Amino acid sequence: RDAVSPEADVEEHQIEGALRPKNLDEFVGQHRVREQLSLVLHSAQRRNRAPDHILMSGGPGLGKTTLAMIIAAELGAPLRITSGPAIERSGDLAAVLSTLQEGEVLFLDEIHRMARPAEEMLYVAMEDFRVDVVVGKGPGATAIPLDIAPFTLVGATTRAGMLPAPLRDRFGFTAHMDFYEPAELEQILHRSAGLLGAPMEAEAAREIAGRSRGTPRIANRLLRRVRDYAEVRGDGRLTLGNAHAALELYEVDALGLDRLDRAILDVLMNRFRGGPVGLSTLAVSVGEEAETVETVAEPFLVRSGFLARTPRGRVATPMAWAHMGLTPPPDAAF
Ligand code: ATP
Numbered sequence: 001r002d003a004v005s006p007e008a009d010v011e012e013h014q015i016e017g018a019l020r021p022k023n024l025d026e027f028v029g030q031h032r033v034r035e036q037l038s039l040v041l042h043s044a045q046r047r048n049r050a051p052d053h054i055l056m057s058g059g060p061g062l063g064k065t066t067l068a069m070i071i072a073a074e075l076g077a078p079l080r081i082t083s084g085p086a087i088e089r090s091g092d093l094a095a096v097l098s099t100l101q102e103g104e105v106l107f108l109d110e111i112h113r114m115a116r117p118a119e120e121m122l123y124v125a126m127e128d129f130r131v132d133v134v135v136g137k138g139p140g141a142t143a144i145p146l147d148i149a150p151f152t153l154v155g156a157t158t159r160a161g162m163l164p165a166p167l168r169d170r171f172g173f174t175a176h177m178d179f180y181e182p183a184e185l186e187q188i189l190h191r192s193a194g195l196l197g198a199p200m201e202a203e204a205a206r207e208i209a210g211r212s213r214g215t216p217r218i219a220n221r222l223l224r225r226v227r228d229y230a231e232v233r234g235d236g237r238l239t240l241g242n243a244h245a246a247l248e249l250y251e252v253d254a255l256g257l258d259r260l261d262r263a264i265l266d267v268l269m270n271r272f273r274g275g276p277v278g279l280s281t282l283a284v285s286v287g288e289e290a291e292t293v294e295t296v297a298e299p300f301l302v303r304s305g306f307l308a309r310t311p312r313g314r315v316a317t318p319m320a321w322a323h324m325g326l327t328p329p330p331d332a333a334f
Contacts, residue, residue: 027066050152090134094133185212193238210256229242263286
């Protein structure tokens with residue numbers, strides 16, 4: 001179901017590199033975040049100091065990595081990228097922190113998944129630009145304080161609420177990344193198409209934007225699928241016709257639902273009269289793991305108003321019935 005997944009694998013991350021905006025002016029949407037960030041960066045530059053640590057919260061594919069790169073570029077500072085899961089022991093973090101250059105931007109993706117002992121080390125580093133390196137073991141162990149270069153931490157997390165308060169409090173600024181409006185996604189698509197050397201009809205951009213679930217990564221991915229289709233099966237032009245045909249081939253419907261999303265709604269309505277039905281029953285009925293249904297399909301279905309989670313189970317909304325072209329029974333639970 002990778003056509004509309006907000007996550008990217010290593011290969012896609014590399015492909016995405018070419019499409020990343022390089023400065024704040026090129027970064028589309030997120031007006032409030034852009035304005036706030038621009039202020040933070042400019043005031044730090046005026047005072048000739050490293051800016052406060054910055055936390056970015058928001059789902060995958062909304063531009064957190066891109067923004068971290070832009071922050072470093074705007075500051076004219078080097079950028080180091082690592083992630084929470086890569087930091088399994090505090091020693092891993094000490095190795096990164098102790099080799100930072102003055103003013104360097106450290107991007108720590110998925111910061112909520114860092115090992116606990118490393119978290120404590122990070123608190124001290126963020127506040128005092130110091131790491132305490134522990135030498136020896138047991139009662140004889142001593143902590144040797146080591147000064148590190150002043151740096152700016154840019155942390156990214158899917159949910160800021162999941163961070164322990166002491167960590168959250170050490171960020172001077174939190175940027176909340178929202179889903180994008182269709183018009184913003186259209187703008188991103190035109191820009192990307194230009195960079196791929198394949199200009200696109202306005203109607204095609206509108207069509208792809210409407211199916212991209214508010215997420216630039218998905219928009220860019222669908223664009224690449226449409227381009228491939230246009231090159232191999234079509235006349236090479238990014239027209240509405242080619243966009244329609246390609247997206248139909250990949251089973252991404254007019255509102256961005258894919259095969260699994262539709263299977264869930266289909267089972268919910270046709271077998272369970274619209275619910276309520278429990279997660280595990282629903283998952284078995286579509287032949288998926290409960291976790292897949294809950295973490296992969298449900299967030300979008302709930303966010304876009306197709307599915308409601310109630311204490312008694314999952315319920316299809318009137319919008320879902322309408323989208324699937326079905327009439328709810330008179331006693332349907334909404
Ligand atoms: P993850 O945490 O899963 O890596 P992310 O939030 O860091 O996701 P990015 O890798 O920054 O997301 O963005 C994904 C793709 O979307 C990139 O190709 C990037 O160029 C594009 N993109 C994201 N935001 C914007 C934007 N505001 N304007 C233009 N392109 C964008």
